[in-house]
Amino acid sequence: xxxxxxxxxxxxxxxxxxxxxxxxxxxxxxxxxxxxxxxxxxxxxxxxxxxxxxxxxxxxxxxxxxxxxxxxxxxxxxxxxxxxxxxxxxxxxxxxxxxxxxxxxxxxxxxxxxxxxxxxxxxxxxxxxxxxxxxxxxxxxxxxxxxxxxxxxxxxxxxxxxxxxxxxxxxxxxxxxxxxxxxxxxxxxxxxxxxxxxxxxxxxxxxxxxxxxxxxxxxxxxxxxxxxxxxxxxxxxxxxxxxxxxxxxxxxxxxxxxxxxxxxxxxxxxxxxxxxxxxxxxxxxxxxxxxxxxxxxxxxxxxxxxxxxxxxxxxxxxxxxxxxxxxxxxxxxxxxxxxxxxxxxxxxxxxxxxxxxxxxxxxxxxxxxxxxxxxxxxxxxxxxxxxxxxxxxxxxxxxxxxxxxxxxxxxxxxxxxxxxxxxxxxxxxxxxxxxxx
Amino acid sequence: xxxxxxxxxxxxxxxxxxxxxxxxxxxxxxxxxxxxxxxxxxxxxxxxxxxxxxxxxxxxxxxxxxxxxxxxxxxxxxxxxxxxxxxxxxxxxxxxxxxxxxxxxxxxxxxxxxxxxxxxxxxxxxxxxxxxxxxxxxxxxxxxxxxxxxxxxxxxxxxxxxxxxxxxxxxxxxxxxxxxxxxxxxxxxxxxxxxxxxxxxxxxxxxxxxxxxxxxxxxxxxxxxxxxxxxxxxxxxxxxxxxxxxxxxxxxxxxxxxxxxxxxxxxxxxxxxxxxxxxxxxxxxxxxxxxxxxxxxxxxxxxxxxxxxxxxxxxxxxxxxxxxxxxxxxxxxxxxxxxxxxxxxxxxxxxxxxxxxxxxxxxxxxxxxxxxxxxxxxxxxxxxxxxxxxxxxxxxxxxxxxxxxxxxxxxxxxxxxxxxxxxxxxxxxxxxxxxxx
Numbered sequence: 001x002x003x004x005x006x007x008x009x010x011x012x013x014x015x016x017x018x019x020x021x022x023x024x025x026x027x028x029x030x031x032x033x034x035x036x037x038x039x040x041x042x043x044x045x046x047x048x049x050x051x052x053x054x055x056x057x058x059x060x061x062x063x064x065x066x067x068x069x070x071x072x073x074x075x076x077x078x079x080x081x082x083x084x085x086x087x088x089x090x091x092x093x094x095x096x097x098x099x100x101x102x103x104x105x106x107x108x109x110x111x112x113x114x115x116x117x118x119x120x121x122x123x124x125x126x127x128x129x130x131x132x133x134x135x136x137x138x139x140x141x142x143x144x145x146x147x148x149x150x151x152x153x154x155x156x157x158x159x160x161x162x163x164x165x166x167x168x169x170x171x172x173x174x175x176x177x178x179x180x181x182x183x184x185x186x187x188x189x190x191x192x193x194x195x196x197x198x199x200x201x202x203x204x205x206x207x208x209x210x211x212x213x214x215x216x217x218x219x220x221x222x223x224x225x226x227x228x229x230x231x232x233x234x235x236x237x238x239x240x241x242x243x244x245x246x247x248x249x250x251x252x253x254x255x256x257x258x259x260x261x262x263x264x265x266x267x268x269x270x271x272x273x274x275x276x277x278x279x280x281x282x283x284x285x286x287x288x289x290x291x292x293x294x295x296x297x298x299x300x301x302x303x304x305x306x307x308x309x310x311x312x313x314x315x316x317x318x319x320x321x322x323x324x325x326x327x328x329x330x331x332x333x334x335x336x337x338x339x340x341x342x343x344x345x346x347x348x349x350x351x352x353x354x355x356x357x358x359x360x361x362x363x364x365x366x367x368x369x370x371x372x373x374x375x376x377x378x379x380x381x382x383x384x385x386x387x388x389x390x391x392x393x394x395x396x397x398x399x400x401x402x403x404x405x406x407x408x409x410x411x412x413x414x415x416x417x418x419x420x421x422x423x424x425x426x427x428x429x430x431x432x433x434x435x436x437x
Numbered sequence: 438x439x440x441x442x443x444x445x446x447x448x449x450x451x452x453x454x455x456x457x458x459x460x461x462x463x464x465x466x467x468x469x470x471x472x473x474x475x476x477x478x479x480x481x482x483x484x485x486x487x488x489x490x491x492x493x494x495x496x497x498x499x500x501x502x503x504x505x506x507x508x509x510x511x512x513x514x515x516x517x518x519x520x521x522x523x524x525x526x527x528x529x530x531x532x533x534x535x536x537x538x539x540x541x542x543x544x545x546x547x548x549x550x551x552x553x554x555x556x557x558x559x560x561x562x563x564x565x566x567x568x569x570x571x572x573x574x575x576x577x578x579x580x581x582x583x584x585x586x587x588x589x590x591x592x593x594x595x596x597x598x599x600x601x602x603x604x605x606x607x608x609x610x611x612x613x614x615x616x617x618x619x620x621x622x623x624x625x626x627x628x629x630x631x632x633x634x635x636x637x638x639x640x641x642x643x644x645x646x647x648x649x650x651x652x653x654x655x656x657x658x659x660x661x662x663x664x665x666x667x668x669x670x671x672x673x674x675x676x677x678x679x680x681x682x683x684x685x686x687x688x689x690x691x692x693x694x695x696x697x698x699x700x701x702x703x704x705x706x707x708x709x710x711x712x713x714x715x716x717x718x719x720x721x722x723x724x725x726x727x728x729x730x731x732x733x734x735x736x737x738x739x740x741x742x743x744x745x746x747x748x749x750x751x752x753x754x755x756x757x758x759x760x761x762x763x764x765x766x767x768x769x770x771x772x773x774x775x776x777x778x779x780x781x782x783x784x785x786x787x788x789x790x791x792x793x794x795x796x797x798x799x800x801x802x803x804x805x806x807x808x809x810x811x812x813x814x815x816x817x818x819x820x821x822x823x824x825x826x827x828x829x830x831x832x833x834x835x836x837x838x839x840x841x842x843x844x845x846x847x848x849x850x851x852x853x854x855x856x857x858x859x860x861x862x863x864x865x866x867x868x869x870x871x872x873x874x
Contacts, residue, residue: 003747003748003749003750004488004489004492004747004748005748006489006523006524006525006527006528006748006749007486007489007528008481008482008485008486008524008528009482009484009485009486009510009512012482012484014479014480014481014482014525015479015480016529016532016533017477017478017479017533017539020477020478020479020480021477021478023480024478035782035783035811036806036809036811036812037806037811037812037813038783038786038811038812038813038814038833040454040457040458040781040782040783041454041457041458041461041782042451042452042454042457043451043452043457043460044445044451045445045446045449045451045558046483046544046558047446047449047503047546047558048445048446049444049445049446051441052441052443052444055441066484066505066507066512068503068505068506068507069505070503070505070548071548073446075446075503086443087443087445088443088451090443091443091444091445092453095453096453096454097827097830097831098827099816099817099827101813102454107483109484111507111508121482121483121484131817134817135816135817135818137795137816137817138816141814141816148806259795259796259799260799310440310441311440311441311442311443312440312443313440344477345472345477345478346472346475346477349475358574358696359696362696362697369473369474369585372473374472374473374474374475375473375474375475376474376475376538377475377578379536379572379574379575379578380536380568380571380572380574381572390534390535390536393534394534396475
């Protein structure tokens with residue numbers, strides 16, 4: 001029979017178990033932190049009616065959608081977790097407690113041209129808080145959650161960059177270039193990536209005159225401490241309502257952030273951050289690892305008005321963040337920040353010396369499991385050497401060997417696969433040792 | 438603006454947070470149990486090349502596939518986790534330790550006609566062990582894993598039904614009706630559902646003569662203890678290799694099961710179990726809740742030969758089980774066996790009495806979280822009544838109230854939302870109480 005090559009499509013990540021364990025641990029940390037802040041889980045279909053998912057999508061997004069017909073239905077795969085969240089809140093509006101805090105961790109799909117580190121299927125780990133006139137205090141809480149997560153994930157020092165889109169929008173309004181707002185935002189968002197000269201070039205291309213380009217550059221390169229930046233912004237004396245409301249919000253967030261978390265050296269105002277997406281309307285966040293700026297933002301988000309406007313009369317505003325964990329995982333591996341596990345989830349392999357020792361071996365395995373020690377049992381009828389080879393390949397750190405003597409003495413021989421050390425002890429003693437390890 | 442109705446497609450399950458928490462707890466229990474037996478996680482793409490996924494699919498399955506084209510690619514959504522597992526093992530053959538034990542929990546897709554309790558998108562929770570000439574001991578281990586899971590899930594007494602397909606196949610061979618094997622298997626699999634008379638009717642329809650129908654019925658209705666059934670099978674004196682090999686395997690599994698687990702009253706031979714799927718070749722399992730037989734099988738599986746034959750020269754046999762948790766969850770709710778949580782994941786809501794109390798409130802929340810107590814903080818500027826109303830609606834069991842007095846005394850007032858009881862204590866004391874609760 002002709003064999004079929006067992007390949008997967010480009011742009012889809014698939015891991016060996018040792019990496020999958022690492023990946024799952026990151027997701028578990030994120031999930032536990034979200035839950036610790038009172039966020040509740042939801043899970044939405046991967047397939048939805050195209051009319052729902054694409055209500056506001058256009059241009060680039062729409063081209064990337066996996067969309068097809070089945071019978072009468074025009075179906076799309078979700079491309080983010082935000083649109084399904086808006087639909088979920090609208091659908092269940094009368095059954096939710098507001099402010100509604102939810103987390104969702106799941107796969108999304110974008111049919112991009114595949115390239116290194118770009119995925120067509122990837123996990124997003126999102127939280128959002130949503131309510132009518134949601135308090136600005138949640139803009140302060142959200143970065144403290146980002147802080148907790150990346151402290152726990154332990155990839156080194158990081159910076160949470162904060163800005164407010166109202167400041168940018170008000171400023172452009174003052175320069176009478178509001179009609180070019182989305183183009184300008186798109187361009188200045190790339191400052192770190194492409195540099196000042198390229199930014200000037202691109203701004204000229206959309207017909208901004210030199211004087212205004214200079215004002216834009218002076219503005220987005222305002223530096224100093226967070227307090228100095230706020231002070232410099234105020235001194236610009238811009239009489240624009242949107243601008244001043246943005247500065248006040250930013251000041252509130254920055255000056256209160258220390259109260260939400262003891263260490264406010266992790267937070268930095270960055271006036272170039274605009275976020276690509278059109279729907280952010282206030283505070284925006286990006287997060288970078290200080291030692292690996294080339295990784296780009298590893299956690300982004302912000303505040304938006306009226307997320308549910310396509311489905312609901314009620315005006316609900318919210319704030320959220322998203323961690324694109326698939327791409328992050330790929331980059332962390334590439335940069336050598338994380339490495340495949342040297343140990344597996346399984347702590348012990350119980351090895352019956354011969355087939356007669358299976359029942360006693362199973363008894364030992366059961367006791368280990370009852371003590372929350374993940375325990376594999378080797379049940380193939382193979383040579384002793386093959387059994388130890390399996391433990392090595394599977395990266396299991398301890399092997400419990402059960403032979404005739406062990407059974408007679410009601411004991412177990414335990415071998416540390418790293419050091420080679422081998423001792424014979426009572427089951428109780430082994431449980432004690434392994435639980436401490 | 439015209440609003441879009443925020444609906445989802447029929448056949449897709451979506452839960453409110455209180456049910457989602459319950460659902461996730463079930464998945465967590467299953468995952469932890471799988472891990473405790475040494476199974477490792479994998480995650481495969483939801484989309485694969487149709488040529489891979491449909492290598493062996495035909496008829497009913499193929500009609501149900503969500504299949505579409507994007508660019509040059511002919512793509513399908515996975516309809517189970519077994520085919521992707523076979524492809525994964527083939528692809529990573531040289532990087533895996535055998536016997537390879539993996540678990541996978543994920544969504545699969547079948548475009549069935551939607552009806553009550555039938556889903557087009559549903560979770561499967563699978564384990565498989567795979568190796569060349571995998572030992573029969575794994576056939577004995579697998580039901581002991583099913584046992585552990587349903588003990589922990591605590592839905593009442595259950596029975597794990599066991600059979601061996603070789604017995605059925607050998608028996609049909611003896612009756613010279615092997616050419617009708619799959620039809621007969623399909624029919625007798627329905628014995629419990631449709632009864633003896635209907636079975637006879639259906640067997641006649643496929644032209645089995647009355648004498649043979651009687652033999653089939655006598656055979657599949659053999660009753661007694663497990664030991665009696667084995668003994669009766671042996672006494673049939675059927676000189677068919679397949680039949681006798683099946684009886685011996687079944688005897689081995691049944692007589693050793695007590696060694697893998699202390700309570701063997703949960704295991705019962707049932708000669709009518711054949712499993713619909715074509716690929717099982719030996720031991721097969723089904724699991725039913727004794728008090729709710731109408732739920733049907735809640736966990737099924739079995740042994741198969743050469744799972745990877747479409748992709749790989751090596752001959753790998755395996756054994757696995759699958760829990761269709763979406764349908765199970767629906768049925769358990771319907772039958773009233775599980776109920777929505779009266780409490781949420783969040784244990785405490787910290788409520789600052791007024792805006793001035795926010796910093797101290799956040800300090801309290803931080804301490805609670807550091808003690809692994811999930812803590813929400815109410816940050817909206819609303820009336821005290823609204824704050825308590827939120828705690829009630831969100832089903833949060835405790836509220837910590839922080840006012841001027843609490844701040845001064847370095848204390849917290851805690852209210853039990855169920856009893857209404859309210860006391861003022863030190864944070865340390867509250868942490869202690871909550872951790873004990």
